[in-house]
Amino acid sequence: MGGTGKGVGSAAADGVGSTLLEILNVKVVGSGDKVVVLSHGFGTDQSAWNRIVPFLQRDHRIVLYDLVCAGSVNPDHFDFRRYTTLDAYVDDLLLILDTLRINRCFFVGHSVSAMIGILATIRRPDLFLKLILLGASPRFLNDWEYHGGFEQAKIERVLGAMEANYDAWVRGFAPLSVGADVPAAVREFSRTLFNMRPDISLFVSRTIFNSDLRGVLCLVRVPCCIVQTARDDTVPLSVVSYLKAHLGGRTTVEILNTEGHLPHLSAPALLAPVLRRALSR
Template identity: 35%
Template sequence: MSIDVLERNNVKVLGTGSQTIVFAHGFGCDQDMWRYIVPSFVDNYRVVLFDYVGSGQSQINYYDAEKYNNLHGYAQDVLEIMETLDIRDSIFVGHSVSSMIGMLASIHETKYFERLVMLGPSPRYVNDLPNYYGGFDKRDIDELLEMMQLNFIGWASYLAPIVMQNPERKELTEELEKSFCSRDPHIARQFAEVTFFSDCRVDLEQASIPSLILQCSDDSIAPIEVGDYLHAHLKNSRLQQMTAKGHYPHLSQPEETSRLIKDYLASV
């Protein structure tokens, strides 16, 4: 079967700038989550948006449980999108797990990447004490996955307010909950398992692309310790603390998010 990569991943290309900026969504989301950020970049860059297979308007018939049983399957898709669009030296902006997907892709094929911007990244979510604090015990993740299996809608309504962390802005929590609920439950559960049990710590030393780590304040998914660890182990990285709370600053504080990305790109 010949694969139409652009159709498979619902790829959208906006703007006509000479340099490409690629926005990659996180778990339980899709490219629409970038809608407040894109206007800040579309005048000066070629902007590429896409959905991972199983998310958004991607072609779900391409979902392969074996391929997507680790982050490398998603990284392969990123590289195929870049190859298809003939992208070179791009800025890759990854939210959450996409930060590591982008990093893995950049290790495999550096020519496509000039900079990485990591929004709420984590190289490992599960604690590996005493040397590593990721924010979760394995038991926490097991319970989350079990809840997804037993009551998917209940899981979405439970998790959304915890990770959004903007209680006074109910519309943000509702949007996230709706996004979670719109996923195929089996695919979402596998993506959750792959995400939360991933461990990219050993890959950090191979990464060479200059990176900006945007660390949200009070982030229940990627705590401050994780940002510090990542910065310490990722060469050519810059750590920037944000005032935005929660794990979705591109929704809750798009102005700050856009400004910090632009400041970083302008400082090169």
């Protein structure tokens, strides 16, 4: 299923991969034959999975890492010229898997990481047994035939607020994004948002809002499970229907009876059994 034993690879590639593992704080925990990669979304880091890992680690080997934009990563490693599209994040993910000698895995991606997983599986379908897409959206901007949840004017207001006063923006955005009345989850999300350097946070937000992956969904050939809360101000349920209709692989949908964009923070006991079920199929 996967392994961390030595395989064939150049010393140079190994060196670059090992450096990346260190930069992105890669950890492998748990035991079992199944390898599961947990990839966090914008504004969090791998600690967002802390309440989920105990449910999975007994029978899964779990790979955790931080996106390069996360506040837990030295901001000197964020290259503004390189990370202009999601493809550079895909490069990082694939290099992590190759360096760890993982040849088959399940991938759980939250929000932007769901899209990173989609792009990765199009590029290397051999690596992925299944994608579990949590709070996923191929496009946040509305157009005449598609409801992504945001008009251009609203996106510009969000970016303007981030630029004008990042602290004030975080204090307003965190509870809105968490959605559910779970103060501990709001505090946790606020903490990781505050850890991000504001200029990096703004740059990554622009990258995400400018992304449009609708045209590549049909190229996905591995099974997918879309997991979504019943009410998410960031990703409307119409996006779930769109993903289900346009993903190329066999796709199932799980709607969680809670609200908000971060159920792994706000409702882990509700999300964990759904993940375990998705990973067992």
